Amino acid sequence: MVVARDMDEASAGGQAAFVALVEPVLPSAYRLALGMLRSETEAEDAVQEAVFKAWRSHERFRPGSEMKPWLLAILANECRRVRRNRWWSVVKGSAESESPPQDMAEGRADAAGLRRAIYRLPHDQKLAVVLRYYLDLSFDEMAEILKISTKAAKSRTYRALERLRLSPEVITDE
Amino acid sequence: MNENEIRDRVREALGDASYPPALKARVEGRMREPRTSSYPRAMGYLAAILAVLIVGTLIFVRQQTVSGPPPIIPASSPGPVNPNAQLPEADLAGANLAGAAADLVTPFNIASQSSGRTVTLIGAYADTARTVLFFRSMPTGGFASVQVADQQGLLNAGGGGGVGIVGDQYSEIDMGPHVGPDGLAHLTVSMFDIQNGPPPAGHQPGNWAFSLALKVQTSVPVTLTPALSSLGPWKITVEAAEVTPTVIHFRVLLDGRKPSPDDGESLTLIDADGKPLMASSGSTSLATPKQFNSGGATRFESIWSRPPHAATYQLVMSVGGHVYRGSFAVPEPLPAKQRKGQPIAPDSYPISVEAIDLQGPFTASVVVGHPNECGVGAGSDGSLFAFAAWFQVDDSWYWISFSTDPSIRRYNGPGTYTAAASIEPYAPFGADSIFAGTVQLTVTSDKGVDKGSVHGTLAWTGNSTQIFQDVVSGDWACTPSPALGPG
Numbered sequence: 001m002v003v004a005r006d007m008d009e010a011s012a013g014g015q016a017a018f019v020a021l022v023e024p025v026l027p028s029a030y031r032l033a034l035g036m037l038r039s040e041t042e043a044e045d046a047v048q049e050a051v052f053k054a055w056r057s058h059e060r061f062r063p064g065s066e067m068k069p070w071l072l073a074i075l076a077n078e079c080r081r082v083r084r085n086r087w088w089s090v091v092k093g094s095a096e097s098e099s100p101p102q103d104m105a106e107g108r109a110d111a112a113g114l115r116r117a118i119y120r121l122p123h124d125q126k127l128a129v130v131l132r133y134y135l136d137l138s139f140d141e142m143a144e145i146l147k148i149s150t151k152a153a154k155s156r157t158y159r160a161l162e163r164l165r166l167s168p169e170v171i172t173d174e
Numbered sequence: 175m176n177e178n179e180i181r182d183r184v185r186e187a188l189g190d191a192s193y194p195p196a197l198k199a200r201v202e203g204r205m206r207e208p209r210t211s212s213y214p215r216a217m218g219y220l221a222a223i224l225a226v227l228i229v230g231t232l233i234f235v236r237q238q239t240v241s242g243p244p245p246i247i248p249a250s251s252p253g254p255v256n257p258n259a260q261l262p263e264a265d266l267a268g269a270n271l272a273g274a275a276a277d278l279v280t281p282f283n284i285a286s287q288s289s290g291r292t293v294t295l296i297g298a299y300a301d302t303a304r305t306v307l308f309f310r311s312m313p314t315g316g317f318a319s320v321q322v323a324d325q326q327g328l329l330n331a332g333g334g335g336g337v338g339i340v341g342d343q344y345s346e347i348d349m350g351p352h353v354g355p356d357g358l359a360h361l362t363v364s365m366f367d368i369q370n371g372p373p374p375a376g377h378q379p380g381n382w383a384f385s386l387a388l389k390v391q392t393s394v395p396v397t398l399t400p401a402l403s404s405l406g407p408w409k410i411t412v413e414a415a416e417v418t419p420t421v422i423h424f425r426v427l428l429d430g431r432k433p434s435p436d437d438g439e440s441l442t443l444i445d446a447d448g449k450p451l452m453a454s455s456g457s458t459s460l461a462t463p464k465q466f467n468s469g470g471a472t473r474f475e476s477i478w479s480r481p482p483h484a485a486t487y488q489l490v491m492s493v494g495g496h497v498y499r500g501s502f503a504v505p506e507p508l509p510a511k512q513r514k515g516q517p518i519a520p521d522s523y524p525i526s527v528e529a530i531d532l533q534g535p536f537t538a539s540v541v542v543g544h545p546n547e548c549g550v551g552a553g554s555d556g557s558l559f560a561f562a563a564w565f566q567v568d569d570s571w572y573w574i575s576f577s578t579d580p581s582i583r584r585y586n587g588p589g590t591y592t593a594a595a596s597i598e599p600y601a602p603f604g605a606d607s608i609f610a611g612t613v614q615l616t617v618t619s620d621k622g623v624d625k626g627s628v629h630g631t632l633a634w635t636g637n638s639t640q641i642f643q644d645v646v647s648g649d650w651a652c653t654p655s656p657a658l659g660p661g
Contacts, residue, residue, distance in 0.1 A: 015205045019198065026201070027193045035188050044197055048204040055205055111439075114187035133177075133184035166180050 018055050025068045026051075028135055029075050035130035036079040038119065046082055050075035069144040072131075076145065080123050117164050125160035132157050189440075192449065261297045261308055262599035264570035265338030269306045269346060270479055271299055274510035275420050276602075278391055279308075285637040286365075288380035292638045293318075293365060295384045296342070300359055301391035301418035302350040303477055305329060307363060312535050312634055312642045314341045319367040324351040325360050339570045339599040340536045341608065341636060348477055350390055350418075358387040393418040398489060398500035402426070406496030413473075417480060417504050424489060425475040432472055433493050441476045444488040451478050451487075482507060517602030520544050520564030520571045526652055528563065530574065534644035535634060536597070536609065540565045540574070547575065548624055548652035555580035559591065559617055561624070561650050564600070571600035574646070576615045576628055588626075590616040595632055595646065609644055610635055625651040 022029075026047065033043035033050075054074050118126060124146075131137045131145060142153040175183075261279055266272045271279055284295040297308040305322060314337075322329045331349035338344060351359035365382040393416035402410050407430050414425040424441060433439045443451040474491075484506040491498045523544035530540040543563035550559055562575030575598075578591040585591065593615035596607040613630025627649050634642035652658070 015202070019202055019205065022201070023198055026197055030193055030197060040194070044194060044200060047197060048201050051201045052204050111183075111186045114183060115189075118184070118187060129184060130188075133181045134188055136181070161180065166175055166183060 015055065018058065019051075021067055022051055022054065022071055025071050028068065029071060031135055032072055032075055032130060033079055035134040036076070036126065037082055042082055046075060046078045050078045053078070066144075069141060073145045073147065076127055079127075114164065114166075121160055121163060125156060125163065128153065128157045129160045129164070260601035260603055260605055262339045262342065262570070262605050263601050264599065265297075265308055265342045265344055268336040268338050269299070269308070269344045270420055271306065273482065274507060275299075277511040278419055279306075280388060282386060283637075284384050284386060286382040286384055287639065288382050289378055290639065291368070291378060291380060291382075292636075293368075293382040294637045295363065295386065298361070298386060298388050299391070299420075300351050300361075300388050301420060302393040302416060303348070303414070303418050303421050303423035305347045305349065305351055305361070306344055308338070308342065308344045309365070310342050310636050311368070312341050312636060312638055312640070314535060318343060318345065318365050320345045321364045321366070322347055322351075323362045323364075325354050326352045339572070339608065340567075341634070348475070351388070353390050356387075357389075359390050361386050361388055391419050393423070394505060396422075396502040396504065398502050400500055402489075402491065402498055402500055405491060405498050406494055407431070408493065408496075410491075410498075414475075415502070419480070419507065421480050422478045422487070422504060423476075425473065426491065427471045427473050428493065429471045439472075439474065439493045440491070441474050442490040442492075443476075443478050444490060446486055480504065480507065513603055518546075520566070520573070520600055523564060523658075524653075526563070528565070528648070528650055530565075530628065530646065530648040530650055532597075532644050532646055535642045536644050538565075538567045540648075542566075543650075543652075545652035546573075546658055547577075548658045549654035550585055550620060556584035557586065559585045559593075559615070559620065561615070561626075561652055563650070563652065573598045573600065576613055576650075578615060585617075588617045588620060590614055593628075593630075595628075595630060597632060597644075607635055609633065611643075613646060623651055623653050625649065 029047045029050065030043055033046040034040065037043050037046060050071060054071050118129060121129065127146070128142065131142045132139075137145075139150045139153045139157075142157075143150045146153055146156070148156070260266075260276055261281065263272055263276075266276050266279065279297050279299045281297050282295050285292055286295075287293075291311065293309055293311040295307060296310045299306040307320065307322070309318065318335070320335075329347045329349045329351060331347050333345065333347040333349075335343060335345040351361055354360050361384075363384040363386070365384075366380060368378045368380065396415050396417055398412065398415060402412055404410055405428070409429040411427040411429065412424070413427055414423055416423050422443065426441070445451060481504060485504045486501060487504060488499055488501045521544055523546045526543050526545050528540045528543040530543075532538045532540070540563075543565050545561065545563040547560045547562035550557055552558070558578045558580045560575070560577040562573060562577075564571055564573050566572075574595070576593040576595045578585050578593045582592050591614070593613050595611055595613040595615075597609040598607045599605050609632035611630060611632035613628050613632075615626065615628050617624065617626040619625050627647075629647045630645075632644045632646055634644070636642075
């Protein structure tokens with residue numbers, strides 16, 4: 001676990017020490033960015049930018065805190081910024097030769113349909129799904145990144161799953 | 175459904191990708207920025223020559239221009255504002271059309287008005303797999319709804335888009351248009367809703383329409399080895415296997431039963447290092463049932479960005495546990511159009527600390543600049559003083575320039591002068607200015623480090639019935655050197 005007591009060493013040792021601190025978190029960070037942005041290039045760029053921003057503001061890093069939730073929170077904001085800078089909407093008309101997958105119409109998404117549905121989720125709900133089911137984080141860890149209570153993290157995840165029609169029997173860290 | 179099942183479904187949906195080993199090095203590289211640039215002396219001389227030419231052009235433009243709001247271009251104007259100007263690189267890069275592909279983008283200047291707002295189609299690109307349209311409008315930002323049809327009907331495919339420089343957006347459709355008898359695609363573009371920002375911001379309904387004839391770039395067919403004709407119980411028809419100037423495109427039909435969610439279908443490209451490429455778009459749809467047996471067919475389609483060099487890839491198609499692997503070669507792309515000179519990257523110029531504020535439709539605080547003009551020089555009417563610098567906002571490069579006008583008052587030392595001013599986006603071989611006007615340029619020192627202040631108003635140069643103005647103010651500084659114009 002990388003905690004804040006190492007940060008003084010990072011401050012003293014400069015950028016190389018800081019990179020050494022964030023390095024163990026980079027695989028999780030890349031996975032989060034990839035899950036949120038769908039593009040390898042954008043994911044790499046977002047991680048770089050997030051680490052850069054973390055480095056610039058590392059004096060705000062609270063003593064006793066873990067590096068992972070702090071960096072992932074910065075990265076989540078960076079992903080939101082990247083997404084906002086895109087805009088979408090090519091309007092498809094209906095045509096006889098194409099129709100939505102039947103399973104989607106029945107409320108059961110196949111892999112491609114689920115992927116599209118996840119990318120259509122609002123940022124906060126998509127982030128909850130990615131953190132929970134793509135990064136395997138506990139609700140406590142999610143709460144720390146999202147800066148909300150554990151109960152709220154669970155509730156946000158539940159709402160996202162309902163929207164994806166992946167109704168959970170129960171969601172728990174147990 | 176329990177959490178483990180949900181987890182499996184989400185992972186299946188989002189896919190997986192290996193952690194890029196070079197990421198740590200890239201992170202370290204990013205943390206070292208901004209770095210002090212060094213640049214070859216020859217490049218510096220070239221910059222000086224370019225700067226003198228630019229200053230001369232500014233003076234000429236100033237002499238020819240009647241002050242006032244920019245003219246309103248009528249509803250349909252067929253040609254570009256400046257046929258030699260390129261679209262901003264930030265616009266092109268977002269649409270994967272930077273570099274050599276930039277020469278394949280046709281510039282347009284087609285304005286359309288609706289609901290009191292003017293939208294201008296400034297460029298377009300099409301090949302057999304995709305269609306890309308570039309728009310310019312103020313206020314900036316927003317999410318546009320776009321529909322595109324050719325002479326055979328609606329381009330009925332998915333797509334996306336993004337923003338470029340301030341005021342610019344692009345829209346992509348994952349389908350190429352049909353070519354008419356004259357060898358061109360005749361496109362009808364409708365934009366009927368513009369959101370003023372990410373939801374929940376309000377939106378502006380309207381009906382902006384554009385008609386254009388566009389060359390469709392041809393593709394090179396690729397041959398899969400071994401051929402793909404069946405996979406387990408499915409008969410396969412490869413409808414498209416091609417490389418366009420910008421993308422790799424596959425579209426295949428599975429004739430047989432519709433794959434179930436448990437079949438886990440996928441279409442993947444693997445590069446020579448065994449690394450999967452992330453598709454830039456992909457879709458699955460039911461195809462016309464009548465011409466196929468077994469009650470229907472399923473179409474799979476994916477597009478990947480074309481590499482900037484020759485390469486060999488493996489196409490992996492997996493359905494219901496049956497896997498096909500076939501290799502194919504992507505040829506070397508065509509070289510970029512030959513032009514005189516080499517482009518100079520904005521960050522090739524040394525950094526200087528600035529304090530220039532832009533307020534208005536383009537709001538930015540320029541604290542780091544890369545001046546490429548600095549100091550006293552001679553124009554056709556006598557001495558002038560010029561300052562110009564590159565700066566970056568939201569990953570896009572812009573150039574701001576001030577140049578005193580010797581026809582009004584020759585430069586004769588520190589003081590306050592009327593100066594022509596403009597802001598241009600970066601394009602390797604030049605772009606049209608997006609803001610222009612006059613400012614009061616105060617030079618407090620022209621020895622050693624040149625410095626002073628500026629205040630004035632610049633008008634947006636795009637087509638509009640409204641006037642959009644930016645106030646520019648603050649302090650500038652630069653260090654003259656033989657590498658910089660205009661002296």
